[in-house]
Amino acid sequence: MNLFDRLREKSWQTPGVEGYSDPASYRPESAVVGMYVYIAVATALITLIMAAYLVRMGLPGTMEHGSGDDWLPMPEPPLLWINTAILVASSLAWEIARRAARRHVKGRALYMSIAGAVLGLAFMSGQLLLWRQFQAEGYYLAANPAAAFFYLLTAVHGLHLAGGVIASTRAFSQLGIEGEHARAFRNIRLCAVYWHFLLLVWVLLAGLLVST
Amino acid sequence: MATTLADDLKPLHHPKTWIGKYVWSQDHKVIAIQYSLTAIGVGLVALVLSILMRLQLGFPGAFPAIQPENYLQYVSMHGMIMVVYLLTALLLGGFGNYLIPLMVGARDMVFPYVNMLSYWVYLLSVMVLLAGFFVPGGPTGAGWTLYPPQAISAGTPGHQWGIVTMLSSLIIFIIAFTMGGLNYVTTVLQARSRGMTLMRMPLSVWGIFTASIMGLLAFPALFVAAIMMLLDHLAGSSFFMPAMMSMGQGTDNVGGSPILFQHLFWFFGHPEVYIVALPAFGIVSDLISVHARKNIFGYRMMVWAIVIIGGLSFLVWAHHMYVSGMNPYFGFFFATSTLVIAIPTAIKVYNWLLTLWRGDIHLRVPMLFAIGFIFTFIHGGLTGLFLGNVSVDVPLSDTLFVVGHFHMVMGVSPILVIFGAIYHWYPKITGRMWNETLGKFHFWITFLGVYAIYLPMHYLGILGVPRRYYALGETAFIPDSVHDANQAITIAAIVVFFAQGLFFFNMIWSYFRGAKADPNPWGAASLEWQTPDTPPKHGNWGPKLPTVYRWAYDYSVPGSARDFIPQNEPPS
Numbered sequence: 001m002n003l004f005d006r007l008r009e010k011s012w013q014t015p016g017v018e019g020y021s022d023p024a025s026y027r028p029e030s031a032v033v034g035m036y037v038y039i040a041v042a043t044a045l046i047t048l049i050m051a052a053y054l055v056r057m058g059l060p061g062t063m064e065h066g067s068g069d070d071w072l073p074m075p076e077p078p079l080l081w082i083n084t085a086i087l088v089a090s091s092l093a094w095e096i097a098r099r100a101a102r103r104h105v106k107g108r109a110l111y112m113s114i115a116g117a118v119l120g121l122a123f124m125s126g127q128l129l130l131w132r133q134f135q136a137e138g139y140y141l142a143a144n145p146a147a148a149f150f151y152l153l154t155a156v157h158g159l160h161l162a163g164g165v166i167a168s169t170r171a172f173s174q175l176g177i178e179g180e181h182a183r184a185f186r187n188i189r190l191c192a193v194y195w196h197f198l199l200l201v202w203v204l205l206a207g208l209l210v211s212t
Numbered sequence: 213m214a215t216t217l218a219d220d221l222k223p224l225h226h227p228k229t230w231i232g233k234y235v236w237s238q239d240h241k242v243i244a245i246q247y248s249l250t251a252i253g254v255g256l257v258a259l260v261l262s263i264l265m266r267l268q269l270g271f272p273g274a275f276p277a278i279q280p281e282n283y284l285q286y287v288s289m290h291g292m293i294m295v296v297y298l299l300t301a302l303l304l305g306g307f308g309n310y311l312i313p314l315m316v317g318a319r320d321m322v323f324p325y326v327n328m329l330s331y332w333v334y335l336l337s338v339m340v341l342l343a344g345f346f347v348p349g350g351p352t353g354a355g356w357t358l359y360p361p362q363a364i365s366a367g368t369p370g371h372q373w374g375i376v377t378m379l380s381s382l383i384i385f386i387i388a389f390t391m392g393g394l395n396y397v398t399t400v401l402q403a404r405s406r407g408m409t410l411m412r413m414p415l416s417v418w419g420i421f422t423a424s425i426m427g428l429l430a431f432p433a434l435f436v437a438a439i440m441m442l443l444d445h446l447a448g449s450s451f452f453m454p455a456m457m458s459m460g461q462g463t464d465n466v467g468g469s470p471i472l473f474q475h476l477f478w479f480f481g482h483p484e485v486y487i488v489a490l491p492a493f494g495i496v497s498d499l500i501s502v503h504a505r506k507n508i509f510g511y512r513m514m515v516w517a518i519v520i521i522g523g524l525s526f527l528v529w530a531h532h533m534y535v536s537g538m539n540p541y542f543g544f545f546f547a548t549s550t551l552v553i554a555i556p557t558a559i560k561v562y563n564w565l566l567t568l569w570r571g572d573i574h575l576r577v578p579m580l581f582a583i584g585f586i587f588t589f590i591h592g593g594l595t596g597l598f599l600g601n602v603s604v605d606v607p608l609s610d611t612l613f614v615v616g617h618f619h620m621v622m623g624v625s626p627i628l629v630i631f632g633a634i635y636h637w638y639p640k641i642t643g644r645m646w647n648e649t650l651g652k653f654h655f656w657i658t659f660l661g662v663y664a665i666y667l668p669m670h671y672l673g674i675l676g677v678p679r680r681y682y683a684l685g686e687t688a689f690i691p692d693s694v695h696d697a698n699q700a701i702t703i704a705a706i707v708v709f710f711a712q713g714l715f716f717f718n719m720i721w722s723y724f725r726g727a728k729a730d731p732n733p734w735g736a737a738s739l740e741w742q743t744p745d746t747p748p749k750h751g752n753w754g755p756k757l758p759t760v761y762r763w764a765y766d767y768s769v770p771g772s773a774r775d776f777i778p779q780n781e782p783p784s
């Protein structure tokens with residue numbers, strides 16, 4: 001039954017359980033659903049900051065009260081692109097790990113997911129370097145709103161990535177325990193999806209920062 | 213590892229120690245009670261603050277301890293505590309936690325550990341909030357809306373530290389809520405027992421479920437706004453702070469947009485009204501149906517109305533900002549979307565009335581509160597139609613009319629439902645019955661009292677009496693009768709305040725001395741009343757999960773031996 005049919009059910013006319021199998025047999029796992037719900041929350045968070053960014057920039061006609069006179073666009077140092085490449089590599093590693101996990105290939109799933117997590121850490125270090133570079137050039141937080149938004153957006157993104165790295169260590173440790181492998185493979189797949197989501201967010205953020 | 217899904221095979225991990233059972237508990241019922249008691253506790257602080265405000269308004273100058281800055285601090289803390297830390301936490305953290313697993317036939321929430329964390333982080337947010345009373349300068353006095361630039365500018369009470377504790381506390385609260393909300397949504401989607409289809413769920417679950425989704429999508433706006441304002445205040449950024457003169461000197465800020473904060477705040481703030489209202493709508497539907505011994509009228513319409521109200525409530529936020537100087541075309545759009553919400557809301561009100569129509573109404577205390585809610589909600593809703601129109605709102609804005617309106621619609625109404633719900637489920641939660649006479653006294657004093665408090669406020673508002681004023685002083689357009697009305701309101705508020713003692717006495721006394729409760733004293737059909745134990749034990753259902761054969765509203769079915777058929781009773 002699709003969702004629309006379910007919501008049209010006249011439940012007062014249809015007592016009984018014929019045709020309803022045990023829910024555990026067909027529902028996705030809770031962790032999977034929980035993560036997608038969280039991705040929706042994170043999407044709302046990022047979208048709202050981006051909306052605030054556009055309003056504060058004073059795009060003509062948006063709300064007619066943004067004042068973008070003080071907006072100084074940020075430079076685009078090469079490090080920005082190096083970090084982006086590292087995050088793409090990280091996501092690629094997770095993708096290989098995800099495919100290995102789907103086929104229950106333990107060795108490759110473990111190595112590639114560790115590689116993905118380490119590359120994630122490398123990305124975060126690169127972002128910190130980028131912060132220091134910007135600060136050295138005078139683009140500190142209070143300097144102007146473009147800089148303030150840059151720090152805010154990269155911090156929110158980085159914290160989400162840090163959460164992903166912490167969660168991924170759980171998957172690694174589960175791979176070391178006999179009987180927990182199915183769970184570990186599932187968690188690796190979830191981590192990979194989460195990483196792809198954060199890569200997508202980063203590409204959008206970088207696009208916003210570069211284009212404005 | 214607790215059993216979290218619909219499988220009966222995995223063993224439940226039962227805690228052995230008292231601390232494991234009642235303090236660091238992962239049982240949704242214990243967490244619900246922890247949430248509820250904390251929320252009610254901090255709500256009492258806000259109630260005392262409201263009495264202090266009323267004392268000042270009714271008898272200006274008679275209490276020298278209440279200075280203008282104190283008054284503003286009471287206003288701000290009262291508002292924020294009541295809306296976020298009491299109503300949201302109690303309806304979702306309290307009732308959501310208690311009812312969802314029991315009503316959908318689950319053993320617990322799907323992520324019990326995260327659920328436990330959610331409560332402790334919530335408690336931390338409450339402590340940080342209350343710490344505001346003890347920091348230098350006291351809590352913030354910026355109003356519950358915390359508008360910049362005044363919230364963090366010199367001259368506003370608590371602009372140095374009070375605002376920091378407030379914003380930090382909100383950030384912590386939102387983290388706690390997100391952990392809880394993820395649990396409520398995923399549990400409803402994942403842990404319904406066999407046969408519990410979406411359209412067999414009681415409306416309480418529908419209300420809490422929809423409100424949780426809304427909270428997950430709306431609270432991020434407040435989260436972002438709080439972080440940005442903290443950065444403006446502590447790190448010198450200019451997200452919201454414009455260039456301005458403060459205390460005769462120019463500040464370092466340039467170009468920030470205070471209106472941007474208002475948009476973010478109300479993008480959260482308006483859905484927040486429905487985050488509070490939808491669980492109340494759902495719960496009151498169940499109370500009315502059970503105590504009128506009739507199925508809820510138009511069940512499918514009720515579900516859709518909840519979902520549609522939830523969706524529409526994200527499109528109306530700027531009706532709180534008609535006087536902010538925004539483009540008039542925005543006002544037109546937001547007035548239209550605001551008035552459109554009246555349609556699904558009216559459907560709900562009609563359906564409650566039609567459920568009562570020719571029902572076998574038992575005027576027990578929960579039902580009294582449910583019917584009381586219909587009155588207060590209609591009154592509050594109708595004045596909302598006034599304020600939703602730009603041209604009517606502009607002169608009424610920032611008057612006591614607005615205070616009367618929102619207290620009726622989102623203060624009193626959900627609180628009446630909460631009282632009704634506590635009376636309704638108390639026998640299941642504690643296994644004891646409360647005293648009927650005390651309950652009725654509590655209802656009548658509260659119900660008549662809130663009318664004595666808030667009806668005159670509408671009249672004062674139409675006269676133009678402003679809200680948030682410490683004292684009215686000698687103002688030509690305010691007649692003497694306003695002062696008399698203010699005194700009468702204050703006296704009514706004090707009576708209602710003390711009448712709540714009846715409730716607390718009843719609940720505490722009955723917990724120890726009340727008569728033992730029947731497992732299903734009201735003859736209710738929904739699943740939470742069919743547990744093998746009362747109060748339900750850890751794991752809720754004994755060895756086997758219930759199977760659900762019907763919807764939650766089979767009351768007075770012709771040809772049936774009893775006047776209700778439980779959801780887990782197979783068709784004959």
